[in-house]
Amino acid sequence: MSFGFLSVYYFFGYTGSIYFNDFSMMYSHLLFSTIWIPFICGLIFLVSVKDVKTLGARLLGLCGGVLPFVFAWILYFKYDASLLEAYNFELILPTGLESLGIFLHLGLNGISLPLFILSATVGLSAIVYALFSNAERLNLYVGLLFIMFSGLMGTFASVDLFFFYFFHEFALIPTFIMIMIWGGVSRHAVALEMTIYLTLGALLSLIGLIALYQQSGAEAFNMIALKDALLEQPISEVLQNNIFALLFFGFGILVSLFPFHTWAPKGYGAAPTGAAMLHAGVLKKFGLYGLLQIAIPFLPAGSEAWGFWLLLLGLGNILVIGLVTLAQKDLKQMIGYSSVMHMGYAFIGLGTFSILGAGGVLLLLVAHGLSVALLFLLSTCIYKRFSTFNMDEMGGLGQIAPNLSAFFALAILASIGLPGFANFWGEFIIFTALGESESTRWVLYLAALGIIISAVYGLRAVGNIVFGVAKESVIQANTGSKAGDMNPIEKFSATVLLGSLLLIGVYPKIFSDYSNKTLQNIYSDTSLLLNDEYVGDFKLERDTEYE
């Protein structure tokens, strides 16, 4: 009932403010609309739509997918990098939980903007593909996908930390349901395993966030207030270490940090396409975004203490999981493992604690999100042609479906860091950041081996799938009106993703400029937190020994 009241209240206050010419707030409301438009669409699909194949349902779905994408790009062009507080399009709505300091506080800064657009792009691609697919109970599927999409948009648009976590869970639960119902083999066990593991990670990070809030004495549970509070009085070193540990491992589990990655390959292997695309492409970035936006700037001493582990475990991702990827025969599992491997680059990039490293991480996050979503999309397309995910049984796709082969080869090459695609810049900048100081150079030498490992498994996949001669049975199954080469929907979804990869790859400044300004802002402010006087007056609670 309170939800009902709240929604009515919002709606009136909200439309009222638009109508009464508050145009300066228009873009903030546009930001909010990117969250509630998919949500409403999702609800409609879940509740009212019976047959998704009708024109009305399709139009509704397309609106729900295209509008956030368009709005996200509008917001991009209206972004003003010179704003003092560094958050654009701020919108603060009350929730009734003001006593805890929780407001629906939305906004975008240079770190969340690229991820926000990533979310919109992958969402568009996934939803268009799902709308026209042939899954059973399609209305449920599309509805859940929309709800997940709205959660994703909300995560990156949130300045308030409670809603940051809330939207993440919002996006995670539909994943669970989707894997349970529409997943592949062994989906029940895998769905449970993945969701519980991820919820554990999210819980750890929530505890960390709450601890941060309590210890900082901020007036509201959002990033701006936290920053102001911590600028005045930083937290003590021991507490920073502990809170950072909570955040590090919590977010790390969410991003499949080695050795907490085991949920990823099986999970993605069992997930249906849309869920896999949105999860691997966008939701995974939640953890790294949290580390980048919250943990490292606000807890500099803690970051330094745990920096070695960031580097070491990230290397574990790259080298150990890289080698494990080599041994995979199942296409989807290989893509899942390779996505875990690339997160390793992001962790070691963060471990450099420099603006260069952080910028590289951001570029890599966007690039990786696009490329892994594209790969999952294409793997489903390939499955439709071969009826199997086992790469040993495939071969000759170049013969049956040349366009699909080209997309697939390009997607693999993009993900292994071919220049011209965005991943190259991300990886390159991270490597450069690693080379800066003597202490991180050993990481560079080891991490660069990753480019060889990824080339090996990537090209092996292309070789097994695209090259060679196709079997008779496969050719039969693909001639005439059946699968064959890519249909327009598949092409559209794939082109949206590949085009974005190309765009950023050729002109990385499109995102790096804004990110650069924000990163400089954040890191130059928090350098104040690194000076030695801070340990002084703050008394910390020591565990008393029991006599």
Place this chain on the structure above:
Amino acid sequence: MTIGINEFIIVSSLLFLIGFLGVILRRNTIIIFMSIELMLNAVNLALVAFSRYNNTMDGSIFVFFIMTVAAAEVAVGLAIIVMIYRQRQTILVNELNQLKG
């Protein structure tokens, strides 16, 4: 030999113990109820004894409460036992184990 408070305490405890053991060890639900009654009455005895020993009325007043509650509880309990018997044709506790995990 004068009967002091100790004797009353001993008797009361013994009665309570017997009642307790009855609750733990007997299978028949009605016997369990009787044992519960025994426990309650043991407490009553103790309360009256202490009331007399301390020359206050508090204990005795409380005895009235206990007796009332015991009566009400027995009424409801016996009604439930009858309904259970109608459903399950047994009132043996080891056969009434649908809550077994």
Place this chain on the structure above:
Amino acid sequence: MDILTNLLSLLFLPLGTSILIIALGKHRKKYAPIVAFMSAIGALSLSYILLRNLPESVHYSWEWLAFGDSKFYIGILLDNIGATMLAMVSIVALCIVTFSIGYMSDDAAKGRFFAGVAFFMFSMTGIILADNLIMIFLFWELVGFSSYLLIGHYFQKEEAKSASQKAFIVNRIGDFGFLIGIILTYWQFGTTNIELLSIQSGIDPSLMSTFIGFLLICGFIGKSAQFPLHVWLPDAMAGPTPVSALIHAATMVAAGIYLLIRIDFILTSQVLLFIAYSGTFVALFAGFCAFAQDDIKRILAYSTLSQLGYMAAIFGMGYSGIALFHLITHAFFKALLFLGAGAVIHACHHEQSIFKMGGLFKKMPITSITFIIGTLALCGVYGFSGFYSKDSILIAANDYNGTLFYFLVFGAFMTAGYMGRLIWIVFFGKANSEAASSAHEVSAVMTVPLILLSGFAIFVGLNAYWPFGLGASIVSDLDHLHHLSGYKEIHKWVLILGSAAWIVGLGVSLIFYGKGSSEDRLQLKFPKVFAFLQGRLWVDELYQYYVNHIQKPVAEFLSFVDEVILRGIIVRGGAGLVGVLGVGFRLLQVGKINNYVLWFFVGLLLFWLYGIDLF
């Protein structure tokens, strides 16, 4: 048009061509060859216009990416060296594209082929015009990608798949070192811009580091197929022959040498020493290997390897201008040789073994004559282009180190030997197979480029006559050579030895192998020697061993650890533990009221004990 527009069009015309051909869709097969041809002509004309009015040095730079204090640029640097490369690449590319129109005429996927070639031209031009190491690396990888695409052109063949994979991965291994080298250079010097680097290393030579130098040349080792990353080049012959001509003879492998020339000033003397020795080693090693090959393209591939060794050796001796010189002459005659081989293969209905050819001189006179011209140029016969560059190499080697000099002379002898073997067997004697006897001269669209290239193979050695002042660095190096002490004696001695090398080489091969043989006499008479040469030092086998017996088991072991231990025991085991606890607690729920009452009292007791502080 102004220089910047010219440069940008030169860079983007091939890219545009590639995209256009792809966009043609169904009409690709018909129009791709024409589009590619027009584009090659366009590129050549643009180069001509550009070089005609070339100022001293052209430099443009745009900031492309910046984080914090670090900035990365994309820029264009066009100096004399770059201009020379550009001229060569445009001419060779035009000839090869023309040839391909004929060679690929019956291929169903020629659209993809021409698009790939155009994209390759774009990447190669990018390397030539690049003004900083990061940009070179960027286009370096793109060249590797084009190579992957083109080697794998016949994608239905197993060998194309493994060859293209091998090429890309071995290149990546080289790129691994190259990338680390670039990053360390960036932090050491604060920039990767080539001009700035040369200025800085001039001011402060202590900044140069041998470690960084070795890392940087890893890229060269990978791209130019030096030992031990040479294994991809012979396998790359699985691609169509024009690809081998363009990429693996004239341009891509030359990109490595071009890189060396560009970063010359940053390499310490130890690195140069290493390059000189390793280059000589490759020159000889490849020569030995060539004797045991019977595929005409593979012989030429090893010959390319050997000549790259020469270029590396002379570069290591300090004469980067002469390395450029040899690169240019080699590009022309090697492209000629490969195209000639392509014509031969085409005429013999895709037969590639030299022992199944024979007597082709009479059947394909133009091809044979141009091929022989190419061979003579390769062997360094006086009057042909190869002579001028090889001669200078030998003179410089003589001055640098006597041992290396004799090795290089021996290498020249071997070159003549295996090329002689090729010529006598393929073009003379009797036809050894059905295919060879029914061969006939190829069409004009294929012979015209051959004739054109043979003209270059003869005359391009006269570098003094190169237009627009191209090859200035060559002139200065040659000048330096002429002023060496005892130049006249050295030159005489080199002339004698050099001529002896090719005369004896061609003669011995004629006598030993005979004309138009159908089997390898070396194999017959000295089987053990032949087997050893065929082993090629077993580097390929070593890599295969590593992949199959080290990498694969490690990967599978790690996969097992991940699946069974990390996921199975720790994670699901943890879940199992919780489950066991659950089962345990379940045992408490017996359903009997009596037990519940007992537990209730036990709990009460515990609370009481806690209350009176017994706990």
